[in-house]
Amino acid sequence: MFITFEGIEGVGKTTHLKWMATALTDVGIPVLVTREPGGTPMGEEIRDILLVHRHERVAPLTELLLMFAARAQHVDTVIRPALAADRWVLCDRFVDATYAYQGGGRGVPEGLIRELESLVLGSFRPDHTILFDTPVEIGLQRVKERNNGHDRFEQEKMDFFERVRMEYLRIARLDPERYEIIDATKPLVEVQQSLSRIMTEILEKHGVH
Ligand code: Z5A
Numbered sequence: 001m002f003i004t005f006e007g008i009e010g011v012g013k014t015t016h017l018k019w020m021a022t023a024l025t026d027v028g029i030p031v032l033v034t035r036e037p038g039g040t041p042m043g044e045e046i047r048d049i050l051l052v053h054r055h056e057r058v059a060p061l062t063e064l065l066l067m068f069a070a071r072a073q074h075v076d077t078v079i080r081p082a083l084a085a086d087r088w089v090l091c092d093r094f095v096d097a098t099y100a101y102q103g104g105g106r107g108v109p110e111g112l113i114r115e116l117e118s119l120v121l122g123s124f125r126p127d128h129t130i131l132f133d134t135p136v137e138i139g140l141q142r143v144k145e146r147n148n149g150h151d152r153f154e155q156e157k158m159d160f161f162e163r164v165r166m167e168y169l170r171i172a173r174l175d176p177e178r179y180e181i182i183d184a185t186k187p188l189v190e191v192q193q194s195l196s197r198i199m200t201e202i203l204e205k206h207g208v209h
Contacts, residue, residue: 007132010139035092051151104167132184
């Protein structure tokens, strides 16, 4: 199983991904936890390039190509080998983030993203994607309270994140088989109950008891 966790900043992806990894490990499923951009030594270097504050403007195409460069390395050297070894891969963001941030947020044409997706991934896609959704103010407020500094993306204005959120919701609604949308404004324990239900459904669907 390849399961991805998506949403705007501060929705709780990382918190819930760790919770699900523990829950799966507890029922004896070998899990690999990873993230994008990153997940490999080279990918983490690209992540640093992407997230650090810069005085120069970063062209949307540069950002897009770096996301896919990191992804190509990640899929080839980490994700596919883990799946081939029967591990479940839980990934903090994947290609949907590119549609949401570079497409919705920066305005890169969807067709261009699709071309790169096809080049880098072929027909490879996540089996399930969990989209955590909150209004932008709530996500940003949580990031502020967590208070571990702001990266280049977190400097963006509200309307950027509104576009990202809308794009996530649009693509998720196009494919209800793959996406589950969770209302992440609810308290942690309630979000985890939703996640637990989704996990049970996935396990049943794939014959794991
Ligand atoms: N990016 C891109 O542009 N294109 C791409 O293709 C990809 C990525 C793959 C790095 O991502 C950046 O890369 C990202 C998009 C871009 N933009 N930014 N910024 P990242 O995933 O590393 O960074 P992030 O989205 O900012 O993650 P985050 O800030 O760590 O958010 P999170 O993982 O969703 O949230 P969290 O750390 O689990 O939770 C935040 C806080 O809220 C924490 O204190 C929790 O305890 C609290 N929390 C969580 N859930 C709740 C609930 N339900 N109630 C109350 N409090 C809660």
